[in-house]
Amino acid sequence: MKKISDYLDNKLSPDAAEEFTKRIVNAQVDQSKKADWQQKLASQYHITRTPKKNNLRITLFQWRNVAAIFLVVAMAVVFYFNQPLSAESQAMAYLMEQKSESKGDVNRGNEEAAAPKLYGQAYRAYEAADYEGARTTFLALVAENPTASSAHYYLGLSQLYLKDYSQAISTLQKVKSLPTTDQALQEQANWFLGLAYTLSGQNELARQTLKEIIAAEDWRAEEAAEILSKL
Amino acid sequence: MYSLSIQNQKFSDDYITLTQFEAMYQQELETWLITQGFCQANEVKHVKFRILISLKSSFSLTECYQSSLIWKSIPIIAKRECGKIKKLMEKNFGLSELAFQELAVQLQGGDERLFEQIFLRHSKDCIAYLMKNYGASHEDAYDATMETLLSFHKGIKAAKINYGNLRFLFTKMASQVYIKWIKRENLKNPIQEMDLVEDPKAFDQETLQLLAQAWAGLCQDCAGLLQKFYYENISLKEIALKLNKSPEAIRKQKQRCVEKLKSYFLRIS
Numbered sequence: 350m351k352k353i354s355d356y357l358d359n360k361l362s363p364d365a366a367e368e369f370t371k372r373i374v375n376a377q378v379d380q381s382k383k384a385d386w387q388q389k390l391a392s393q394y395h396i397t398r399t400p401k402k403n404n405l406r407i408t409l410f411q412w413r414n415v416a417a418i419f420l421v422v423a424m425a426v427v428f429y430f431n432q433p434l435s436a437e438s439q440a441m442a443y444l445m446e447q448k449s450e451s452k453g454d455v456n457r458g459n460e461e462a463a464a465p466k467l468y469g470q471a472y473r474a475y476e477a478a479d480y481e482g483a484r485t486t487f488l489a490l491v492a493e494n495p496t497a498s499s500a501h502y503y504l505g506l507s508q509l510y511l512k513d514y515s516q517a518i519s520t521l522q523k524v525k526s527l528p529t530t531d532q533a534l535q536e537q538a539n540w541f542l543g544l545a546y547t548l549s550g551q552n553e554l555a556r557q558t559l560k561e562i563i564a565a566e567d568w569r570a571e572e573a574a575e576i577l578s579k580l
Numbered sequence: 581m582y583s584l585s586i587q588n589q590k591f592s593d594d595y596i597t598l599t600q601f602e603a604m605y606q607q608e609l610e611t612w613l614i615t616q617g618f619c620q621a622n623e624v625k626h627v628k629f630r631i632l633i634s635l636k637s638s639f640s641l642t643e644c645y646q647s648s649l650i651w652k653s654i655p656i657i658a659k660r661e662c663g664k665i666k667k668l669m670e671k672n673f674g675l676s677e678l679a680f681q682e683l684a685v686q687l688q689g690g691d692e693r694l695f696e697q698i699f700l701r702h703s704k705d706c707i708a709y710l711m712k713n714y715g716a717s718h719e720d721a722y723d724a725t726m727e728t729l730l731s732f733h734k735g736i737k738a739a740k741i742n743y744g745n746l747r748f749l750f751t752k753m754a755s756q757v758y759i760k761w762i763k764r765e766n767l768k769n770p771i772q773e774m775d776l777v778e779d780p781k782a783f784d785q786e787t788l789q790l791l792a793q794a795w796a797g798l799c800q801d802c803a804g805l806l807q808k809f810y811y812e813n814i815s816l817k818e819i820a821l822k823l824n825k826s827p828e829a830i831r832k833q834k835q836r837c838v839e840k841l842k843s844y845f846l847r848i849s
Binding site: 383 | 696703718783791806
């Protein structure tokens with residue numbers, strides 16, 4: 350910059366000044382030529398100094414990364430699905446399976462005559478998977494009729510689906526203790542009790558209940574054995 | 581097979597020397613080369629010249645040959661020579677030697693269209709080459725290519741760059757420009773305090789910007805005159821002759837233009 354200031358202040362000799370003029374003119378013409386070519390490169394050949402990033406263009410290296418990620422994910426998925434389910438997960442799977450199977454297929458028992466309107470409301474709520482509504486209505490029904498086994502049973506299931514395991518256990522135990530001629534209902538209540546114990550982590554009680562089911566070859570004995578093997 | 585007029589009986593019985601053949605059948609040969617699709621009209625003289633040289637290496641200049649014999653050798657020689665020319669053109673951005681000479685003449689006369697058409701097209705390949713072989717960033721490869729374009733422009737104009745393998749030369753020059761920058765960067769980084777020897781003729785970016793602004797203030801006549809004199813190295817006498825002015829008037833005009841440039845530069849800096 351010193352030489353420029355000397356040049357501008359006329360401190361250079363005539364020859365040096367002339368040489369410097371030549372330098373600055375050359376630099377300027379070079380510069381404008383480059384600018385002109387840059388413009389032509391951009392407009393005619395689409396080449397710019399800063400290339401536009403083409404997100405769609407994936408290099409071989411990127412493809413390799415994508416393939417590696419895909420492989421890892423695929424292996425993780427295969428590993429996850431081949432991994433044996435825990436007792437708790439297995440119990441939850443059976444409960445969900447039951448939930449989908451039992452929709453619109455409620456065994457109403459023979460208590461309905463006592464309060465047909467309320468029972469109808471409770472069953473409709475249960476069938477519609479409105480377990481909150483079902484729980485409230487069945488609670489009202491069992492309060493009215495403490496020996497109504499069907500009402501207790503569905504109350505217990507509603508509590509189970511609402512993951513209120515302690516209440517579900519208590520209600521399903523009640524079903525087992527109630528005098529009833531409906532053997533199937535008792536067996537079903539015992540199965541769900543076994544699930545409730547498993548899901549709430551009460552493994553010893555779960556084992557005990559599941560063993561009962563297996564020994565008596567009750568409803569869902571095979572499934573009980575499977576959960577038991579994982580407990 | 582080539583439908584050469586060699587088959588014409590009028591040639592077949594003649595006994596001539598190669599020198600006679602050259603004198604007699606030059607026009608015939610040119611027409612044949614074009615009609616057989618060996619070359620374009622503007623290239624024909626060059627191709628013919630190469631064929632004649634090749635003939636001279638195969639035949640004695642003084643001995644007599646049946647003219648049909650000479651003619652029969654021409655298609656083979658033409659094919660071989662055209663192949664060579666084609667290969668050479670590939671190495672020279674598709675330019676024949678003659679076309680390159682025309683380009684140089686055009687550049688010297690201030691017509692840059694052909695230069696731009698040929699060399700700007702090659703920029704993409706050159707940028708890609710620098711990125712692939714030297715790991716250059718796109719920006720660095722682009723700048724090195726620009727610098728090389730400028731060097732080529734000046735080199736061809738000054739007849740310092742000759743026909744041969746222009747493609748290789750261009751890429752090599754761009755590589756050297758890039759390597760030079762990299763070396764300079766590597767030197768700069770570890771020892772910041774070191775007083776590096778920069779290219780004494782290079783101006784920094786800030787100065788160049790100021791210069792561009794000052795230059796923009798000049799009138800067209802002044803800018804043109806300074807460019808002609810300082811950049812294109814045209815003498816004041818020649819400029820005066822073209823502008824139909826006296827050399828003295830042009831010298832004074834040039835001096836005024838330089839002063840203007842300096843004053844604009846001083847004003848903005």
